[in-house]
Amino acid sequence: MNILKQASVEANKLWKSAGRPRCGPIFNKRQTSRMNYRKCLRDSQNLSLNCYTNDLHEALLKKNGTAFWKCWRSKFETGNSRCTEVEHCVDSKAVADKFANYFERCFTFNNVARMKELQEEYTDKRKGYYGYNLSGDTYTFDVELVETVINKLERGKAADIDGLSAEHLLFCNPIISVVLAKLFELIMQCGYVPNGFKYNYIVPVPKVKDCRTKSMTCDDFRGIAISPILSKVFEYCFLDRFKVYLNSADNQFGFKKGVSCSFAVYSVRQIVDKLVDNGCTVNLCSIDLSKAFDKVNHYGLFLKLMKRQLPVKLLRILESLLTQCYSCIRWNNVTTVNFAVNFGVRQGSVLSPFLFAIYLDDLCRLCMGERSRFIVVYADDIMLISPSVVEIERLLHACENELNWLDMAINFKKSCCVRIGPRYDAICVPIASLTGHLISWSDEVRYLGIHIISSRIYKCSFTYAKRSFYKAANAIFGRIGRIASEEVTLHLIKSKCLPVLLYGLDVCPLNVSDMRSLDFVINRFFMKLFNTNIMDTVKFCQDQFGFELPSVLIVKRKDKFLARYKQFKLDHNCFNL
Secondary structure, eight states, rough: OOHHHHHHHHHHHHHHHOOOOOHHHHHHHHHHHHHHHHHHHHHHHHHHHHHHHHHHHHHHHHHHHHHHHHHHHHHHOOOSSSOBTTTTTTOOHHHHHHHHHHHHHHHHHOOHHHHHHHHHHHHHHTTTOOOSSSTTTSSSOOHHHHHHHHTOOOOOOOTTTSSSOOHHHHHOHHHHHHHHHHHHHHHHHHHHGGGGGGEEEEEEESSSOOSSSSOGGGEEOOOOOOOOHHHHHHHHHHHHGGEEEEEOTBBBBOOOOOOOOOOOOHHHHHHHHHHHHTTEEEEEEEETTTTTTTGGGGHOOOHHHHHTEEEEEEHHHHHHHHHHHHEEEEEEEEOOOOOOEEEOOOBBBBSSSHHHHHHTTHHTTTTTTSSSSSEEHHHHHHHEEEEEEHHHHHHHHHHHHHHHTTTBBBBBTOEEEEEEEETSSSSSOOEEOTOOOOEEEEEEEEEEEEEOOSSSSOOOEEEHHHHHHHHHHHHHHHHTTTTTTTTHHHHHHIIIHHHHHHHGGGGSOOHHHHHHHHHHHHHHHHHHHTOOOOHHHHHHHHHHOOOOOOHHHHHHHHHHHHHHHHHHHHOOGGGOO
């Protein structure tokens, strides 16, 4: 290609020096050189596209996500697609410093007076605390446990602040399991966690999907902490041995193995349907907590653990693990100075989800055994349910009292209420909080990604799901629709876009019209992909490629979910329904 390019340049210079003739041997040589160079460019581009398509297809067949996204980014993502401007600043160091100041402010208390009260209460109760007895022979960190944990570590994750990743432990000398087992045993005996386990770095991840058309601020980012890999191994071992002390209420569906958001959504539906069938109009109040994970008060958490009679040996380990923690920000290969993290539980830590569930456990148990008030919780997403407006307000006040004790705040701007039942359209006064904030009634509430509509019966809106599918599918089709093979395109649609459309539908009430509407979304994409409006052709293509419609998939997913939920309900006796 370089030779052809040079020949074309020389022929063009000769043509210009000859007075730009329109015919003759000099003109013919110029035209021939240009044609040969352009043909070589086209052949090179086609070869690159075919090579890319084959690489992408092979990655999909092997289910190699790392290779697939590496191939995808090399072809379609450019530097302009990443967020570079935050709060009208583009300098990487300045942006990183802004994030450091922002997250340092986030990991603080809400109320200084309440923080001091919790500290005094903890100091007073900690002096004579012992908890349950812990047998040293039963709970030991042996080599087998450490090796099992290391083998289960996920590969391809980001390296920690020291540059270590799971691959270093997986492929190093097997003696590492012996060394780590002895180290963990010393930690348990001494009740002291090394400082290296407490250092991490935070990567700001945008909450919004479009970072180019929106003016981004620090509040539009979520901080994901990358913990040291050795700390993760220790926490996994700790969780394996002492998980019995870290259980949470049955109506807390977050952070439990085999339990997803669908369990919480379906529980809400069951409660609403049962009350509506009895002639009641159900009131739902969705509560959003402000910076929930970042505002966890460690003294309040230790008090909750002491209330459970956690063995003092384990409490000492958790105290050491959560105190004197430091973090920094990494943004575009720029690392800031360390700052102290004295509050909150790290998003990215192994034990943090379980500790957060314990922190809110008393709030989840406020309505245990009652028939007129219910609380359904998934992580920090709280749904209050009651057939009485007065009771829903009282339940809100009870939750506020518990949250005030925990020094946590409600984000009233993102909280709202809806009514479902015979009198769903009756006008009600807004729900008033203890602080005087009002939670207004809305026509729709978003709970765990599902949009619940205010109506006579429990109904959901699928407009947002269809819109998200079209957006994702058009983004893929716009990139590779006319380049990659149909197998690659449909595989991407099935693996990346179809879950967006089907999310939560296995627990939502669907009628025939809803099923047809969802099927139309897929049929319309097939029409676009194969350039046809004939439904027989569309059905033939779907059969040939083994692409099932949502109406078929939802029935299968619903049967599987109901079997799982039935077993979960039998094991936990949820809500005594």
